[in-house]
Amino acid sequence: MFSLRALALALCVSLATAARLTVSIPASALLPNPATLPPSTHAVLVGPPGVRYDAPIRRDSTFLFPALPAASYLLTLHSRDYAFPPLRIDVSSAPAESPQQQPMHAWQTFRGNEWANKGPSYGAGHGELHVHVQASSPKDFYQSRGGFNLMGFVKSPMILMGIVSAAMIFGMPYVMENMDPETKAEFEEMQSKSPITGSGGAANQIQNFDLAGWMAGKTADTGASAGGGGKKK
């Protein structure tokens, strides 16, 4: 699956001075069986402007570039299911005495960094190089929606407050029933004094609020209850 440009270039370069690069995907914990990769998986080598090679995945999960001229290449593996780290592949000119022995070197490279910034070496060879590239992460395309979760629902503070208040409403009468008379009297005494529920409490005042009187301009006993009445309206 070479592009036409690559073909033209491959033809220009005689086979004698071409380096052979094999890239393989070994089995790893992330990708236990590389044979499951789809056949659209391919490797792209981008060289100097105009030079580009594209190799499809082979039966043994390798990519073969049979004839590379001397240049510095960026190797990218594209697969539907997994992401792979980019590599830098350098093919140097062969020494005059052994034209088949082109020094080749592979490093990891980092996007967004200068090209000279090389990562760990992936191997070196003469005329031939075999590089293993492990999958770096699986691709997860899908976003799942936050569905309805009962535990999460119950845990939310609003619901917890609701449950507590419901317990109070339903539970209090029974607690009161079962109290001994003295404690009960004491409790009632306390409740009658409380500012909210007692006879002079805010709750009662709101309920007994004389709206007509207030609107007629009658001066209220307490300003607070007037404000409350306004809100209620």
Next chain:
Amino acid sequence: MFLPLIAVPLLLAGSALAVFTDEAWNVDYHYALLGHPKQSTSFFHQPNPSSRASLIFTLSEEGVLGAINPRDGAVVWRQVLLPGASAHNASFLRAGEGQDVVISGIGSQVAAWSAGDGRQAWSLDVNGPVEDVEILELVDGKDASGAKDAVALSGGDHPLVQRLDGATGAVKWQHQLGGTDAPYQVSASTTEVFAISLHKTILGYLKLKVTSLDPVTGHKTDEHMLSSENELATAETIVTVGANSASPIIAWTDSAHSVLKVNIMGTKGISSFEIEKHDGQAVERVELHAPYHLNSLSHFLVHYQTATSHWAEVFHVDLKNGKVGKAYSLPKLSGRGAFSTSTSDANVYFTRVTRNEVMTVSSASHGILGRWSVDGFNVAAGEGEEIEPIHAVSDVSVRGDTVSAVRSAVLLSTGDWVLLRDGSPVWDRPEMLASTVSATFASPAEMETLVQQLEAEAHSNPIQAYIHRVSRHLHDLQRLPSFILSLPQKIVQGFLGTSADGGIATDSFGFHQIIACATKDGRLVAVDAGNPDKVLWNQQVADLQPGQIWQPSVSSPRGGVIEISSKASAGVQYNASSGEQLASILPIDLAADQTAQEVKYTMHDGGLEATVDSSTTWHFMPTSGERIVSLVPRPVNDPVASIGKVLGDRRVLYKYLDPNLALLVTANDAARAATFYVLNTVSGAILYSNVHSGVDVSSPIASMLSENWFTYSFTAEALGDSPKGHQLVVGELFESLVANDRGLLSSTANYSSMQTGTEPFTLTKIYQIPEAVSKMAVTRTRQGITSRQLLAVLADSSAVVGIPYGVLDPRRPINRDPSKDEQAEGLVRYSPVIDFDPKWYLNHQREVVGVKDVITSPALLESTSLLFAYGLDIFGTRLSPSFSFDVLGKDFNKFQMLATVAALAVATFVVAPLVMRKQVNSRWQFM
């Protein structure tokens, strides 16, 4: 309160840009296409020799190799062997009997592919164009692997016959075909390999030269010229050079198709047969169908086609005395027919597909073994168009003496590839869409009728309008009973969440838009974006000669109408919903803006020239050595909701909004530089320009301009400290970079690009991206309120990604964390690398191969934009770049809502008496 409000959509944006699990595969649609299959490269083959299940393999005119499951028509695997291939490219696909590989030959590459999973077994570059590939069926006995070798014939300066090892692709031997003869084909019998080349005589006629080679050593054993006299003027009248049968044959006719000559390869005798004339009509096409197996009977069928009818004759080859004799003929039938050959053991069967029936005969006698009538192919076609089979491949199941079932994959004249099982269509693949060259969205005509009626009411006098309205309402009332009847069902479906999208007429969201695609072979095909499983209509709109190329452009000038125009003809309009051609006399549109003037651009001497009213207003000449790569104007329909950007502290940065902007890209091949200009297309002023060096100008440079921002991407070479790889540049134009200040424009209410020369302030950022972008587009919504997404086509990943603008924003702070105000705006710290998050892949697990262009259209809902990508594959989806804020999506749980309401109601009824009692008690007790 305001700050959280702007922060909310931005926060939501993060989660909304992904493809949701429940929407994937439902909202989006994808046709994984191969292109027009060729007769010679399509066949049924068992990918696993031990199992009887077979797949359909084809190498299409578009250069795509693929395997199709005959059960449902799904693509099992495919490989693009030659991107941008056309019908002119010679291509070959062979499969050896009992082999688990298929061998392809296209361009200058011969490759073997694992038939079951589509991985490459080996590939070989033969120095020159591949002229033919065959599989050597003979068994050496030496080879233990069982892989059958291939023979490849290559052309070019040094024509070669090569024998390739079936397991590794290594060259076993090669034979140079000397001389100046053009290599034509290669063929193999049990004992010999034949290379056929065309020898040009002095008179300009062709002679067939047969070179026999020893299959083991590759040495030449014999060479002879066939005395074809003066019949062969061009190679096109050579009917076949049969391969891989017990007795390979060569057959040719004269240019008038009056006589058929057959030669058994390896012999010098030529049998000659008169072609009978039927009804005095000239035979247009002669095709030969022969089995492809060494051990099958050496029978073959010759198919004759005239303009109105077709018939066939079956011939038998007598191997002992090398004679060819006619056995029987199949009667003439009107219309076109397709014949295909299948084998079962040694027996050969011919299947004939016509527009009315499918029938199978044995090669030995003319008795019909199976016959099934065809009640239509179940594909869309033009008005009054007769659907004809073009070619077919068949798989025959034989039980005893009868054919129990036959499956035929038939290419139809509409461009559909259908499978007929016993005459009834099982699936169809709209392969004509693989050659789409132009496409557009159009709203359905049904939606437009109401608009037209309302307009009619608005423009007539009140009494007439009133009568019109009442009669319209009365007319609408007729639909009431059916509406009421369907109501319960609708409600139930609504609660169960199974409500299917309604038809085009009841589409209230604008999802049902019609997409019209003009294809390379002159057809116009329409698909409904809301119901993409079926092609709406499909008709021939241009009568193209074979090999003729047209460059149509499809557009929708107004709702419900599709206009197609090409260089040769003015626009022809079609009804979007039915495909009916509209009257060629167009009503003059009075509402058109009389004050607007058109500026036209033409490429002139490598430069750009703009003319208004036939007078040139400006020129743009690139500097010497540069050529114009592309010009991308701002879309005509590009609504912008806000003229400013609201900052975190509620101040405003004013956008530089000008409807007449265009992004021009020029490339300098020698200097390897690309220059990008933002032009004002009326005045010709250059508003912004930037040059990048070390650019790979031969790789695609994608660019896009919308609203007040532009973006482009290119592949850059490492220069000095710069990184190597693919880069994406984003620029945004502002009236001024000072908040709350409109710069020079502040005092003017109106402005004209002709008079004032205000220049924008441009902010740009460069990002590194992991792979090349081949095409860019942007989402479009009705009002432009929804934030935009950049759509980028990734050719290497076969994907379309939607990149949120927030990621690209050129105002991302560099080398510092964003301030509180910037955080409120949603800006994050600049990082030089944008990694395409897999969640941005709009196609998710689908692989959208060969996308050439992406078009977008707003839906009626503000939140939603429709997307359609075409090229080889067809892909479409709906996008909500700012979350679906105006429609209840699938995430809205109707059951949960009802349950909550019910629970609250119960709680209210239970608690109300308790509270009442408590209040009463408290008054009585504490008074």
